[in-house]
Structures are given as structure tokens and as C-alpha cells.
Amino acid sequence: MTGHDMTGSLLVQFLAQxxxxxxxxxxxxxAVGVVRRVKAVLMRRQGAPLxxxxxxxxxxxxxxxxxxxxASWLFRTAPYLIFALTWVAAALVPSFASGLMFxxxxxxxxxxxxxxxxxxxxxxxxxxxxxxxxxxxSSREMMIATLAEPxxxxxxxxxxxxxxxxxxxxxxxxxxAQPFAVRVSMALSLxxxxxxxxxxxxxxxVDNPITHLELTxxxxxxxxxxxxxxxxxxxxxxxLKLVLYFSLLVCLFxxxxxxxxxxxxxxxxVGLLAWIAKIMLCAALLGVWEVSIAKMRVFRLPDFLxxxxxxxxxxxxxxxxxxxxxx
Amino acid sequence: xxxxxxxxxxxxxxxxxxxxAALLRGRVLALVYPVCAAxxxxxxxxxxxxxxxxxxxxAALPIGLPAIGLHLRxxxxxxxxxxxxxxxxxxxxxxxxxxxxxxxxxxRVEPLFPLFAAAMNLVLVADDAYAFLLSWELMSLASxxxxxxxxxxxxxxRAAHLYLVMAAIGTAALLFAFGGLAxxxxxxxxxxxxxxxxxxxxxxxxxxxALVGCGSKGGLVPxxxxxxxxxxxxxxxxxxxxxxVMTKVAIYGFVRIALDLLGPPSWWWALPPIVLGAxxxxxxxxxxxxxxxxxxxxxxxxxxxxxxxxxxxGLALAFRANGKNEAAAVAMAAGLLHVLNHxxxxxxxxxxxxxxxxxxxxxxxxxxxxxxxxxxRTAFFCLVGALxxxxxPPLNGFVSEWLLFQAVIAAPELxxxxxxxxxxxxxxxxxxxxxxAAACFVRVYGIAFLGRPRSLEAANAHDVPLIQQAxxxxxxxxxxxxxxxxxxxxxxxxxxxxxxxxxxxxxxxxPTPLSLVAFDPARSIxxxxxxxxxxxxxxxxxxxxxxxxxxxxxxxxxxxxxxxxDPSPATQYTAASFAQPLRRVYGALAFSARDxxxxxxxxxxxxxxxxxxxxxxxxxxxxxxxxRMVLAVSLRLNxxxxxxxxxxxxxxxxxxxxxxxxxxxxx
Numbered sequence: 001m002t003g004h005d006m007t008g009s010l011l012v013q014f015l016a017q018x019x020x021x022x023x024x025x026x027x028x029x030x031a032v033g034v035v036r037r038v039k040a041v042l043m044r045r046q047g048a049p050l051x052x053x054x055x056x057x058x059x060x061x062x063x064x065x066x067x068x069x070x071a072s073w074l075f076r077t078a079p080y081l082i083f084a085l086t087w088v089a090a091a092l093v094p095s096f097a098s099g100l101m102f103x104x105x106x107x108x109x110x111x112x113x114x115x116x117x118x119x120x121x122x123x124x125x126x127x128x129x130x131x132x133x134x135x136x137x138s139s140r141e142m143m144i145a146t147l148a149e150p151x152x153x154x155x156x157x158x159x160x161x162x163x164x165x166x167x168x169x170x171x172x173x174x175x176x177a178q179p180f181a182v183r184v185s186m187a188l189s190l191x192x193x194x195x196x197x198x199x200x201x202x203x204x205x206v207d208n209p210i211t212h213l214e215l216t217x218x219x220x221x222x223x224x225x226x227x228x229x230x231x232x233x234x235x236x237x238x239x240l241k242l243v244l245y246f247s248l249l250v251c252l253f254x255x256x257x258x259x260x261x262x263x264x265x266x267x268x269x270v271g272l273l274a275w276i277a278k279i280m281l282c283a284a285l286l287g288v289w290e291v292s293i294a295k296m297r298v299f300r301l302p303d304f305l306x307x308x309x310x311x312x313x314x315x316x317x318x319x320x321x322x323x324x325x326x327x
Numbered sequence: 328x329x330x331x332x333x334x335x336x337x338x339x340x341x342x343x344x345x346x347x348a349a350l351l352r353g354r355v356l357a358l359v360y361p362v363c364a365a366x367x368x369x370x371x372x373x374x375x376x377x378x379x380x381x382x383x384x385x386a387a388l389p390i391g392l393p394a395i396g397l398h399l400r401x402x403x404x405x406x407x408x409x410x411x412x413x414x415x416x417x418x419x420x421x422x423x424x425x426x427x428x429x430x431x432x433x434x435r436v437e438p439l440f441p442l443f444a445a446a447m448n449l450v451l452v453a454d455d456a457y458a459f460l461l462s463w464e465l466m467s468l469a470s471x472x473x474x475x476x477x478x479x480x481x482x483x484x485r486a487a488h489l490y491l492v493m494a495a496i497g498t499a500a501l502l503f504a505f506g507g508l509a510x511x512x513x514x515x516x517x518x519x520x521x522x523x524x525x526x527x528x529x530x531x532x533x534x535x536x537a538l539v540g541c542g543s544k545g546g547l548v549p550x551x552x553x554x555x556x557x558x559x560x561x562x563x564x565x566x567x568x569x570x571x572v573m574t575k576v577a578i579y580g581f582v583r584i585a586l587d588l589l590g591p592p593s594w595w596w597a598l599p600p601i602v603l604g605a606x607x608x609x610x611x612x613x614x615x616x617x618x619x620x621x622x623x624x625x626x627x628x629x630x631x632x633x634x635x636x637x638x639x640x641g642l643a644l645a646f647r648a649n650g651k652n653e654a655a656a657v658a659m660a661a662g663l664l665h666v667l668n669h670x671x672x673x674x675x676x677x678x679x680x681x682x683x684x685x686x687x688x689x690x691x692x693x694x695x696x697x698x699x700x701x702x703x704r705t706a707f708f709c710l711v712g713a714l715x716x717x718x719x720p721p722l723n724g725f726v727s728e729w730l731l732f733q734a735v736i737a738a739p740e741l742x743x744x745x746x747x748x749x750x751x752x753x754x755x756x757x758x759x760x761x762x763x764a765a766a767c768f769v770r771v772y773g774i775a776f777l778g779r780p781r782s783l784e785a786a787n788a789h790d791v792p793l794i795q796q797a798x799x800x801x802x803x804x805x806x807x808x809x810x811x812x813x814x815x816x817x818x819x820x821x822x823x824x825x826x827x828x829x830x831x832x833x834x835x836x837x838p839t840p841l842s843l844v845a846f847d848p849a850r851s852i853x854x855x856x857x858x859x860x861x862x863x864x865x866x867x868x869x870x871x872x873x874x875x876x877x878x879x880x881x882x883x884x885x886x887x888x889x890x891x892x893d894p895s896p897a898t899q900y901t902a903a904s905f906a907q908p909l910r911r912v913y914g915a916l917a918f919s920a921r922d923x924x925x926x927x928x929x930x931x932x933x934x935x936x937x938x939x940x941x942x943x944x945x946x947x948x949x950x951x952x953x954x955r956m957v958l959a960v961s962l963r964l965n966x967x968x969x970x971x972x973x974x975x976x977x978x979x980x981x982x983x984x985x986x987x988x989x990x991x992x993x994x
Contacts (some may be wrong), residue, residue, distance in 0.1 A: 106857075115720055127778055131900045139907070227887075
């Protein structure tokens with residue numbers, strides 16, 4: 001589990017990690033496609049084909065990039081860094097197997113912070129050109145982050161206390177090994193994490209990913225000035241983030257099927273199939289959720305995200321008080 | 328011992344520089360800074376050898392209290408804080424070397440700078456209460472005089488006045504604390520104090536006094552009010568020292584008293600620093616995020632960071648009191664590393680603010696913008712500082728934040744219910760503070776450096792001299808290295824951890840030699856070099872592949888802005904508009920913020936007005952009210968100034984009788 005055991009098969013571990021990173025990257029536009037497809041079907045629209053997200057990325061990469069005259073180097077380098085930070089963060093979440101290389105390089109606190117770094121860079125990039133929309137998006141994004149990030153931190157601390165480790169793989173192993181039981185603190189954490197996941201991925205009701213209505217957009221306002229390959233990277237990073245949160249949810253709350261550290265190739269294959277199925281199920285559920293609820297006004301969000309914070313707080317309080325029972 | 332003589336030479340050089348500068352005028356004053364840089368660098372080397380080599384340095388001078396003398400000692404704790412302090416002094420001095428010799432040098436700053444530096448160093452090496460308080464007062468007064476550098480400015484006067492009052496209260500509290508520590512026998516040497524453990528009630532009083540004394544210097548809420556006034560009032564390189572370094576001397580004072588001199592801790596000692604620290608962390612940032620003055624924002628953020636450090640110290644006390652030395656070591660390492668990290672990024676950002684002030688003449692965020700184009704290097708270094716202070720990986724701020732969260736997670740092991748309830752609340756507040764810090768510094772950086780210039784001065788700005796850029800660059804490099812080499816730093820402070828909490832972090836147990844491990848490799852690992860390596864590899868690989876497969880043409884065009892680009896920079900988001908959502912969410916609760924829109928009736932040609940009212944409740948409760956009380960009492964007592972001699976004699980007689988009867992009753 002720790003590095004000592006794995007140094008022997010470092011190359012295999014490295015390759016497995018590479019496979020996982022590639023898989024997450026390749027599957028992420030499909031997950032977005034599923035969300036859109038489910039929404040279209042439920043709304044009785046024709047809708048875009050399942051693979052449209054891939055085509056969009058290819059199209060964007062092929063187009064020339066237009067950079068505003070007032071943009072600085074930050075605007076042009078930020079997409080690469082945002083993409084890389086999100087990608088590495090996605091690599092930290094156990095997907096089909098729990099013993100991958102990155103699972104020991106950084107823990108869940110670092111995961112939250114990596115996503116925070118990507119967000120800060122995106123918000124800075126949004127302000128770089130000096131337009132009112134960029135500012136509106138960055139300002140609201142950071143406001144939402146001040147509500148969502150503490151809630152997220154409380155959730156991960158709760159899980160870490162329950163599992164006795166902050167390594168995500170360790171947490172996943174703990175939940176695989178534990179017999180299934182409904183625990184209040186876990187249930188509260190799940191609700192809180194769902195709310196945070198909606199906020200972090202700019203989904204309805206926090207933000208609407210398909211709108212370009214000026215007064216309501218948050219994420220889209222920040223990336224308004226991006227085009228071509230830069231936009232492709234940012235879009236891809238947000239796809240990755242969606243799959244990251246799906247993986248996080250299933251790894252913490254539905255870890256069955258995930259291959260443990262020592263599983264062989266067959267175990268990994270089963271884990272892989274289970275993981276892809278679970279991700280697609282999450283995507284479909286998100287689609288159903290998004291057609292059944294309306295977007296909130298920006299200043300209703302503190303109430304919505306406040307629920308996540310309060311639930312997270314109650315959960316960690318319970319985890320503190322009941323640690324003797326759990327551990 | 329060569330180290331001791333080196334220390335003596337360096338302190339002597341600082342004092343000599345101060346004295347000479349007081350006598351001289353003109354361009355020679357510029358020589359102060361190379362001397363300070365060299366002397367502080369020398370002391371830092373001495374500190375480093377003491378920290379890594381072990382042996383304490385001791386000296387006793389014949390001056391000082393009769394029969395006691397003046398004891399000086401450099402142990403691991405002093406050496407660690409010495410590295411923090413002198414690193415900051417070196418950076419500020421190097422920045423000072425770039426000051427314009429014809430315009431910026433004044434006899435109000437340059438003689439006091441080395442004095443301030445020497446005083447801070449003396450506090451760290453003091454080994455008896457007298458030496459400690461003497462150098463503490465010297466430090467306060469030197470910095471007070473530096474705050475008054477622009478003595479004709481009413482704002483500086485107000486800041487200096489408030490600072491003087493707070494410093495006096497703080498020193499009085501410390502005097503009381505050391506009085507309690509020395510006990511009735513009056514043993515003022517630290518060695519004597521260590522041998523004697525006060526009774527619980529006395530310990531509580533001493534701890535309170537130490538919190539007031541050190542908290543007022545460090546900026547712990549509610550004793551913080553002078554920081555945002557005084558730190559910005561001084562010249563920027565002095566602000567960097569006051570905010571980045573002097574607050575650390577205050578923390579040193581608290582650590583020395585609470586974890587060293589006061590004896591084995593009780594668990595309830597932990598509560599005041601944890602609670603006050605957490606409140607400071609959140610409130611400091613709420614102030615910061617709503618302010619529009621660049622240097623004031625930085626001073627407010629110091630309050631936050633000092634709060635975070637106090638939380639770490641409180642947790643260390645709690646673990647130590649319960650015999651959980653390993654967890655105490657994690658908390659203490661978090662606190663100490665945050666001391667080091669904060670000194671680096673706060674000095675960097677204050678020097679960056681100084682560069683902006685120099686280049687544009689403005690501190691007001693609303694007049695800045697677009698400086699990344701005209702001050703590219705400063706902008707890059709400040710970006711590193713802004714990301715580091717927001718506790719984002721892989722920079723240094725995150726290392727201490729990570730350790731602190733590990734300590735919070737270990738808190739369920741504490742048996743006391745009060746601490747069990749306080750710890751998750753503190754964890755929540757720390758997480759909120761971290762998120763607010765990111766918002767605050769995205770705002771500051773985005774408004775000051777990004778976007779389009781909001782004033783003519785910002786449009787015509789130019790980068791600062793190379794040597795000042797070097798000071799910024801050095802600190803930025805430290806922020807990066809500190810982020811990557813957290814494990815090396817925790818290894819280096821191991822002697823301090825052993826001395827204070829008798830615990831250590833597991834070293835060299837991680838998967839790679841540079842992994843930072845808390846408790847156990849199976850429990851928590853943060854491997855910054857691997858993470859940074861993967862971020863670098865994946866961003867470079869992405870850049871390479873994207874450039875290979877993509878259309879590589881890039882066209883410069885006017886901003887898109889949803890089809891309606893406005894050529895005026897006034898249409899950009901301002902510092903106030905960026906803060907508006909945060910003000911609505913948090914301001915109503917913390918500051919009773921109210922927005923009122925005054926709409927003239929139809930036909931009236933007056934412009935509509937939006938006004939925002941913020942109430943600083945802390946100022947109202949902790950400053951205005953006591954101030955009024957003091958005033959009222961002194962007005963009442965004013966009659967005592969105009970009595971006849973006869974009445975004075977009666978008063979004195981009465982006082983004597985009362986005191987004698989008290990003495991008779993108590994003995």
C-alpha cells in the first residue's frame with residue numbers, strides 16, 4: 001500500500017497510472033455527452049449526438065486562437081496549467097483500482113487544493129482581458145468557492161476521520177472493507193458532497209453550462225474571451241473535473257467493484273468496467289436532475305451552499321464524537 | 328566561540344549603522360542597507376548553524392539589573408525564529424538598496440531601520456525577563472518611529488498614536504506575565520523561571536497576559552486594530568518587516584512563554600489561542616476582502632495568518648497536554664512552518680506593493696490595473712506570492728496548511744469534550760479562511776496587475792530597479808522551494824519540535840525521500856516534488872501535443888465581451904464590484920453591511936447614488952467603548968489635579984493606611 005511495497009513494480013505502477021490518466025481524459029467528453037443526451041431525450045429534443053463533445057474539442061483545436069489585445073501571458077499560459085492541474089487532480093482519485101501510484105503522492109486535502117489552484121488561475125485569467133464579463137464571472141466564481149470549498153473540506157475531513165487516513169485510496173479501501181451500513185455522518189456527507197459537486201462543476205441550479213445569458217452566467221463569463229485551442233483545453237478541463245467528481249462520489253460512497261491494490265489484471269478489468277458503468281450512471285442521473293430543477297438566482301446560492309456547509313459541519317461533529325465507534 | 332563573536336559583530340554593526348546614520352545626512356544614508364543585509368545574513372548563518380548543529384550559545388553581560396546582569400542565549404527555538412527574522416531583514420534591506428538615493432532617503436527612516444532590526448534580534452536572544460522586555464520595548468519604539476516616517480500626514484499620526492497605545496498595553500501585559508512567571512522570589516532569568524511552575528490560577532493569568540501582550544503585537548483579534556493602520560503607514564520595506572517579521576517576534580514571545588517557560592501545559596490553555604486564532608483567521612480576511620487599499624489588505628491578511636499560527640500553537644498545546652506528542656509535533660510543525668512561509672510571502676507581497684507604489688504612486692486598488700504589461704517581473708513574482716498566500720499547491724503556503732489540517736484530523740483523539748467540539752469548528756473556519764484567502768488575493772492580483780489600467784499613472788508605470796526585483800525574485804524562489812521541500816524544512820526544525828513538544832515528524836518514511844509524512848506513511852502523505860513534477864510534465868506535454876495537432880495561428884483582436892466591447896477601462900470590474908458578492912454573503916453578518924440606493928424622483932437631474940455602510944463592531948466594542956470610559960473616568964479624576972496641599976496630604980495618609988492594612992491582613 002505504501003511506497004515501499006510498490007517501488008519494486010514502479011514501472012507497472014507508472015504505466016497503470018498513465019492508463020488511468022488517459023482513460024479519465026478520454027472518457028470525460030463521453031460523460032458530458034451522456035448528460036446532454038439524457039437532457040435532450042427528457043426534453044423531447046432532437047439533441048446533439050452522443051459524441052458531440054469530442055467533435056467540439058476537435059473543432060476548437062483546429063480553429064485559430066483569437067487573443068484579446070489587452071491580454072497578457074497569463075491569459076495564454078493559464079489554460080495549460082488549469083488543464084494540467086485538473087488532470088493531475090483527476091489522477092489522484094482512485095477510479096478502477098485503489099492502489100495506483102498517485103494515491104500515495106498526495107492526499108485528499110491536496111486534491112481539494114489542486115482544484116482550488118485551477119480555479120484561482122481560471123478566475124485570474126477571467127480578469128486578465130479587462131472586460132466586465134470576465135470580472136463578473138471571476139467575482140461570482142470566487143464567492144461560490146468560498147462557500148463550496150469549506151464544505152468540501154469538511155466532507156473530506158469527515159471521511160478521513162472515519163477511515164483514519166487522508167489518502168483517498170485508504171479511504172476507499174476502508175469503505176470497501178466495511179460492511180455496508182447507513183451512518184448519519186456519511187449520509188450527510190453524501191448530500192453535502194452532491195451539492196458541492198453541482199457548484200464546483202457549474203451545473204444547475206448553481207450555474208447553467210449551456211447559457212450565455214449575461215446576467216446569470218458564472219463559469220461561461222470567465223471563459224468568454226477564450227477561443228481555439230485555449231478554449232478546448234478549458235472545456236476539456238471542465239469535462240475532466242466532472243468525471244473527477246463522479247469518480248470521487250462513487251469511490252467514496254459506492255466503491256464496490258473497485259480493484260484493491262494487489263488485484264491482478266483481471267481484477268483491474270472488472271474494476272474498469274464497473275467504474276465506467278458507474279460514471280455513465282452518474283452522468284445520466286445528473287441529466288435527469290438538471291431537467292427537473294431551475295437555476296437559482298446568484299444570491300440564493302449562499303442558502304443552497306450553506307446547506308452543504310451545515311451538513312458537512314454536522315457530519316464532522318458526529319465523526320468527532322463517534323470516532324470510537326467507527327475506528 | 329566563533330558563532331558568538333559573529334553574532335556580537337553583527338549586532339554591533341547594526342547598532343553602529345543606526346548611530347552613524349543618525350548623525351549623517353544625504354546619500355551616505357544609503358549605506359545603511361548593505362550593512363543591514365550583511366549583518367542580518369551573518370546572524371542568519373549563525374542561527375542556521377545553531378539550529379542544525381545543536382549547541383546553544385550563551386552569554387551574560389554585566390549591564391542590566393543589579394545582581395542579575397543581562398543574559399543572552401541562542402537556542403534552537405531562537406535560532407529558528409532568528410532565521411525567519413533575518414531572512415526578512417535581508418530581503419527588506421536588499422529592496423532598500425534600490426531606493427532612490429536622492430528622493431527616498433530620510434533621516435526619519437534609515438537610522439531606525441538597523442535599530443529595529445537589532446531590537447528584533449535582541450528579543451530572540453534574550454534569556455531573562457529584563458533583557459526580553461527591554462529589547463521588546465526597543466523594537467516597539469523603533470517601529471513606532473518608523474510608522475511616523477511621514478509625520479505630517481494625519482493618517483500616519485493617527486496610526487502611530489493607536490500603535491503606541493496598543494504597544495503600551497501589550498508591554499504592560501508582558502510585564503505582568505513575567506512578574507507572574509518570576510513569582511514572589513523574583514527569579515527573572517529564564518532558567519530560574521523554567522524550574523518553577525506556577526499554580527493553575529496564576530498560570531491562567533500569565534497565559535492571558537501573554538496572549539494580550541503577544542497578541543496585540545501580532546494582531547490577534549480583538550487587539551488587531553492598529554495593524555491595518557500602522558503597517559501601511561511605514562515605507563513599504565519597513566511594512567514588510569513589520570508585517571512579515573515583527574508579528575513573528577510576537578509569536579516567538581507567545582511560544583517562549585506558553586510552551587517553554589510556563590511549564591507542562593494543561594489542556595484548557597489551548598482553548599484561548601485556538602478560538603481567538605480561528606476568529607482572527609476569518610475576520611482578518613473578511614476585512615481584507617472588502618478593503619480597497621493595497622497595503623491595508625496585506626496588513627489585514629497578516630491578521631489572518633497570525634490567527635492560523637495561533638490555532639496551530641493552540642492545537643500543539645492541546646496535544647502536548649494530553650501526552651500526544653506526535654500530534655503535537657504535527658501541529659507545532661504546521662505553526663512554525665507557517666511562521667516561516669508567511670514571513671516569505673508577506674514580505675514578498677509588501678515589497679511588491681512597494682514596487683507598485685513606487686511605479687504608480689498609488690496604493691488604491693481602484694486606480695491600478697494592467698501592471699502585468701508594464702512591470703512584468705514584479706507581476707510574476709507577486710503572482711507566486713499571491714498563489715502561495717492563498718495556500719495553493721505546490722507552493723509553500725499549502726505545506727503548513729496541509730500539516731494543520733492533519734493536526735485537526737487528529738483532534739478526535741483528544742479526551743476533553745470542549746476540545747472535541749472546538750476542533751471541527753476550527754477546521755471549518757480554517758477551510759473558510761483558506762477559501763477567502765484565495766478570493767482575496769485573486770481580487771487583489773486581478774485588479775492591480777491584470778485587466779486594463781484604471782488611471783494614467785498605472786498606464787505609464789515602469790518596473791522597479793533590478794536590485795528590488797532581485798529582492799522580490801529571491802522571496803518568490805523561497806516560496807517555491809519552501810513548497811517543494813517541506814520535508815526538508817520539517818527535518819530542519821526537528822530540534823525545535825523536540826525541545827518544545829518532545830515529539831517529531833516521521834522523517835524519511837515516505838515513498839520518496841522528499842515526501843512530507845504526518846503520523847504514518849499509510850495515513851497521510853504529501854509529496855510536493857512528485858506532484859509538481861507531474862503538473863509540469865502534464866502541462867508541458869499538453870502544450871507540446873496541442874501545438875502539434877492544433878491550428879497554431881494566433882490572432883490579436885479587440886476583446887469580444889459578448890459582442891459589446893467598451894473601450895473605456897472604467898467598464899471593467901473594480902475592486903469594489905469584485906467584492907460585492909462577498910460583501911452581500913458575509914458582510915451583512917460580520918459588519919452589518921447595508922447597501923442603500925438613492926434614486927432621485929423622475930424629473931430630478933441628480934445622479935443616483937449607491938452607498939454602502941459597514942459597521943466595524945469590534946472597533947465599537949473593544950476600542951470606542953473603553954476609550955469613552957477612560958475619557959469619562961479621567962474627566963472625573965481631573966479634580967484631583969487642583970486640590971490644596973492639605974487635601975493631598977490627607978489623600979496620601981489615607982492611601983498609606985489602606986495599603987498598610989492590606990499588608991497586615993495578608994501577612
